[in-house]
Amino acid sequence: MEALINFLNGLLWGQLLVPLLLGVGLLFTVRLKLLQLRKFSHMFGVLAHSRQEDINGISPFQALCTSLASRVGTGNLAGVAVAIYLGGAGAVFWMWMTALLGMATGYAESCLAQLYKVKDDSGTYRGGPAYYIERGLGQRWLGMLFALLLILSFGFVFNAVQANSIASAMETAFGFDTQWTGVVIALLAGLVIFGGVRSIARVAEMVVPLMALIYLLIALAILVMNIDQVPAVFGNIIDSAFGLNQAAGGIAGGLMAAMMNGVKRGLFSNEAGMGSAPNAAATASPTPHHPASQGFMQALGVFIDTVVICSCTAFIILVSGVFEPGNGVSGVELTQLALDQTLGGVGKYLVAIAILFFAFTSIIGNYMYAENNVVYLLRDRPTRLVLNLVRSAVLAMVLWGAMEKVGVVWDAADASMGLMALVNLVALLLLSGVVVKLTRDYEAQQSQGLVPHFDLRRVPLPGRVDRSIWGHPAPSVPYNGVVAGQAKQADKVGA
Numbered sequence: 001m002e003a004l005i006n007f008l009n010g011l012l013w014g015q016l017l018v019p020l021l022l023g024v025g026l027l028f029t030v031r032l033k034l035l036q037l038r039k040f041s042h043m044f045g046v047l048a049h050s051r052q053e054d055i056n057g058i059s060p061f062q063a064l065c066t067s068l069a070s071r072v073g074t075g076n077l078a079g080v081a082v083a084i085y086l087g088g089a090g091a092v093f094w095m096w097m098t099a100l101l102g103m104a105t106g107y108a109e110s111c112l113a114q115l116y117k118v119k120d121d122s123g124t125y126r127g128g129p130a131y132y133i134e135r136g137l138g139q140r141w142l143g144m145l146f147a148l149l150l151i152l153s154f155g156f157v158f159n160a161v162q163a164n165s166i167a168s169a170m171e172t173a174f175g176f177d178t179q180w181t182g183v184v185i186a187l188l189a190g191l192v193i194f195g196g197v198r199s200i201a202r203v204a205e206m207v208v209p210l211m212a213l214i215y216l217l218i219a220l221a222i223l224v225m226n227i228d229q230v231p232a233v234f235g236n237i238i239d240s241a242f243g244l245n246q247a248a249g250g251i252a253g254g255l256m257a258a259m260m261n262g263v264k265r266g267l268f269s270n271e272a273g274m275g276s277a278p279n280a281a282a283t284a285s286p287t288p289h290h291p292a293s294q295g296f297m298q299a300l301g302v303f304i305d306t307v308v309i310c311s312c313t314a315f316i317i318l319v320s321g322v323f324e325p326g327n328g329v330s331g332v333e334l335t336q337l338a339l340d341q342t343l344g345g346v347g348k349y350l351v352a353i354a355i356l357f358f359a360f361t362s363i364i365g366n367y368m369y370a371e372n373n374v375v376y377l378l379r380d381r382p383t384r385l386v387l388n389l390v391r392s393a394v395l396a397m398v399l400w401g402a403m404e405k406v407g408v409v410w411d412a413a414d415a416s417m418g419l420m421a422l423v424n425l426v427a428l429l430l431l432s433g434v435v436v437k438l439t440r441d442y443e444a445q446q447s448q449g450l451v452p453h454f455d456l457r458r459v460p461l462p463g464r465v466d467r468s469i470w471g472h473p474a475p476s477v478p479y480n481g482v483v484a485g486q487a488k489q490a491d492k493v494g495a
Contacts, residue, residue: 005411012418017425018263021273024425025101028108031436036103036299043300046293057125057285062201064297065208067277069200070154070365071270071305072212073358074165077351078331079265080313084323085330087261089233090240092314094262095269099306102272103299108428108435110298112136113278114291115438115454118466120380124197125469127282128369129275129424130376136431136463142423146275147373149420154276155370155394157413160401162359162366167402169332173352182402185360186395193367193391197283200368204361211357212309218350219312222342226319233318269310270302274417275424277301279369289472290454292442295435316342367394434461 029036050060058066083091109129116135117127130150134143163185167178192203223230241258271277277298286293313335317323320338329337332351339347374390375382428435441459445452456470 008415025105028104043296046296058201060284062205063280063284065204067280068208069204069361073362075269076309080310081334083261083265087258088240089236090258091262092237093241094259095266098263098266102302106272106302107295107299109278110281111291111295113282114294117282125283128279133427146423149416150373151370153413153416154366156397159363160397162362163398163401166359169352169355173348182399186399192364270306274421279372288452290452
């Protein structure tokens, strides 16, 4: 089994997925005419009017926070350090470039998740790659395969790994017993996930912005304390990115090491194209009432995860001066050492607390993705008993992960996630024309000075789209100066 898993990971992550993920990002960047740059300021405009939810869905802001809860995890602390150790400072530049392409992919998959979403028996919105594979491409068997792979990797194994990271950090920093740490994590996670999608969204809405802001403030404080080194750090990143500074190229050295490690860590961190974040995007009631508006929100999520939060870790490491190629100090240990150096010996405590929040929110975000796909497999008619059994199994994996070493299981999850991403990327390529039509419709209404509102009767699209969600006539609401509440009220009147 271990040999098979290693073969799959070598094939998927060593040969197929990195060029495919970048290629799909480049395709959407070209077909959408650099949308992630043209509409970057508009993303913040959509964010500013994204706090309203309704009886069917969570707010777009809650959906963004839920996707960030899963994206922002131990990879933002450990993964960045690994990229710098293996690829040098230049890896940071290629992480940024990966995020730029990933914003287009994240936009596309979240647009599709919104378009092909449905309502389950309780009236809650559900959607994601499994749904747009079935409803957009007519391939339920492939949607079921995707759902099973996501449940295995995100619902069970990754949550065990996140719990393991928390328990290890708490033991190192404070001497807490891993068993009792696991019990506490499972109890806290249970209080959230047994409350369902809305409970997860509300916790994410409170915790994720706070933890990101605190981490950003710590990084800014370190930069201010070392302001004289910042220009040299930027220069080092650019020089190393193109192999101009071989000494900073990591133990593998040079341009290829910087590029490959930056790209891999960036893709792992922001998950663009993996098919995970669309599960959160689909549950939102978008403002404006158009699939593209949630696409903009999730593209912004890629930017926040990689360009903002991962860059915080990178600058903390590079400004501290503790990074030495080939000295064997990598991962969380390198981040911890950098914080100790810059903040006077409190690094291990800060890293432990950061891991606690980052990994805990990943647990509840990952569970939400898994629940969404369990509901899909049960054809949107899950019983409370089935959901509670799944929740209990997830918490059991959290408890197990806190107490056990999960090396080979982590490799299995990587293979599962790689297969999942492969299925999703094929679907994105086949449905790319739909994304282009949605974007043109959104931008055409903007150019007419209207609040964009999607009406399936005006823009016919392939597959089975729920007309009860997207069949409403568009109200004529002026775009300039309108607030989200007015637009939503107009939607209701139009309906």
